[in-house]
Amino acid sequence: MLQQYTREFRYNFRLASPVILGMLGHTFVVFADNIMVGQLGTAELAAVSLGNSFVFIAMSLGIGFSTAITPLVAEADGRGDRGEGRQVLQHGLVLCSLLGLVLFAAVLLAKPLMYLMEQPPEVVAFAQPYIDLVALSLIPLIVFQALKQFSEGLSQTRYPMYATIVANVINIGLNYLLIFGHLGFPAMGVTGAAVGTLVARVAMCFILWGLFRRRPAFAGYVERLAFRKIGKRMLRKIINLGFPSALQFFFEVAIFTAAIWLSGVLGKNPQAANQIALNLSSMTFMFGTGLGVAAMIRVGNQLGLRNFPELRRIATSIFLMTVLLMAGFALLFLLGRHWFPTLYLDLDDTVNFADNREVVELAARLLLVASVFQISDGVQVVVLGALRGLQDVRIPTLLTFIAYWLIGFPVSYFLGLHTALASTGIWIGLLAGLTASSIMLYLRFRYLTGRLIGQHP
Template identity: 75%
Template sequence: MGLLGHTVVQLADNIMVGQLGTAELAAVSLGNSFVFIAMSLGIGFSTAITPLVAEADGAGNKADGKSALKHGLVLCAVLGVSLFGLILLAKPLMHMMDQPPEVVELAMPYLDLVAFSLIPLVIFQAFKQFSDGLSQTRYPMYATVVANVVNIILNYLLIFGSFGFPKMGIVGAAIGTLVARILMVLYIWYLLKSKKKFHDYVTGFNFRDLEKKVMNKIISLGFPSALQMFFEVAIFTAAIWLSGVLGKNAQAANQIALNLSSMTFMFSMGLGVVAMIRVGNQKGLQNFKELRRIAQSIFLLTFFVTIVFATLFLWGRNWFPTLYLDLDSALNLSDNTEVVFLAAQLLLVSAFFQISDGIQVVVLGALRGLQDVKIPTFITFIAYWLVGFPICYYLGLHTELGSAGIWIGLLAGLTASAIMLYIRFNYLTKKLIVQS
């Protein structure tokens, strides 16, 4: 639920902005494509904190847990500011990507504010990963729930100009996102500080006393983890850009399917966090047989959960897209009808990759718990960019499949990733059991 909160912010923006028209929805999609890439690096990097805290917790070493949080906060703050700067530098690329001009014009001011919201978001992630490492996942969930309530209220007031507030369109959605993420950081810090179990961990920091060894450890785990998430998010971002080449309606349909798929993916990603925590605990105890048993149990649970989501997508693929658009609008009737038709096709493909997407992220979480990050990074690059992207490009732009072809490429990449990562986990855990 905590991870789902990040996606629900985008869901609220998409549904409420979609009432303005397909051009506005496509603009949010284009702007968020840049933010998603940066967010993947920030969230991926912050995951290095969880296995270190989980291992320290399993070994009963409180000092190491606090050290991981302190150094992680410093690195995440620096990374958040850097990502904001990089997005500002990358903005001119929008004009070079063969995107609809009206979409680019709308996306520019939206992107400025949402990019700035990455700074509090990445800092929040440091607190979240720390709390997860201590097996206390509910406090980040509370913070994301509060943030989503604030975001929806501000969206209603600022997008449509309700109750005398200025009507700001998609810029209003961006302001809502920024304010909600700032409050999210403040609220989780308040929650953790007020709990006796966490108080000593999250207070009394001396940020002038930083240890190079701990910084290097977090970077050595965080950088490959960031790349793993980047490779996956980047191929979905490429799907947004390829869809934009096909037109604003194809891009709007892609955004609807991507937003729905991202929501179900967060449940699997949450189970991936569970795998990372529990594997990290058992690594601290040096109990590798139990580590393997627990991880495989989580893999099986993920399989059952994704089967449910696949069935849901098959059942509702023609209805879900209608939630994002105003089908009663005579002005946009033709565009909206086409978007619903295209999105239904994409959700059909998405139903099938629910399983492979879920399995690959939960196995990746288990490998992070083992602090095995370098080889999985190469695996994700091969799966998404040597297998998935060429298929996306060819089927999407050079066959009649169009948007559906792009998503078939995503399915191929995710499936390749799931298979190769599981082979890596199976090999590594058997080796550790024999050695112990």
């Protein structure tokens, strides 16, 4: 019985591993920024957290919208229809480029909100110049996402990974030069980290497009793009899938962003601790995200083939694989919760010693909660991927809103600001939201696949 699922593990991992590495690459950009900026002090680390909180909300909308490309390409690929796949790429690039511009403008317009959110003044001062450049990097990032989702829809998951790895090397190199002012470059501090992020994200787009032009797998898709010939049918199809998917990402990312802001109300040290725990949790979340993409691709292929019993079996194999993997991360967080935060701060800094020690202790408590929600976090994102593969997006959007904003956020707000739990209470709210989301989305998947199997025995 169990073997019918475990025999899929190898292929699931082969499909998901490049996506995981690519997604880890995005997170590693933030990880590198955090570690390097953290050497400057807790206020600078909190500033990166605050600046990224605005950008992450916008990014969630762009990345969520771009995910509509993958199931449409996967379904066309399952039917062997290259013309349809090319149309999805063409229209997806146009929509994602426009969305990137809109999100850049929206972040700039939202900057004054920093002064109204009861955030530490020194943190806001560092965050203001940082956010300008990172917001600009949203444009190439969302375009890259469109290319990435297209590639993954064809089950070609390696090439976005290659582009991301090179971009990370660029980012880390520029961080070294510009944050600290090595080799004659100016010491730009937090702003130097933003420059590195911008240049790296522009490079990603050019690298991935160059790979597309040179690989036979993309022949027939990328040669004859006609951006002047944009049709309403395909635009409507992508928007109908992309907009609810964007809201799903938004509802989840926004509650983690709310945790950043609530932590800022508590002070710069709770905000810095929150950033450390959030960055570490984001890394393990990328494993779930990669498996979610595998679920979206494989479910989309089976939907094109109309093989619904096989669709459910394959999806269940990915769910089981996710539970086992995330349980391992839960144990890792539990055992390493006191050591991981020390990577981000200079504990030999005598000037900031007291602040740094407090941040490490606070982050350890948050990682204890994060260890508990690892399985819920992984399951909810993988089941969402499977539902996108089924092109079911509207009801899951409602379910994620209920889970995060009617269950999770009220718990975070009350326990974080009105009880002695403080930062830990904020993260208990995240645990409640993620657990509710995973349960409701899984029940939705079982209901839909049961109905499809019943209609097509």
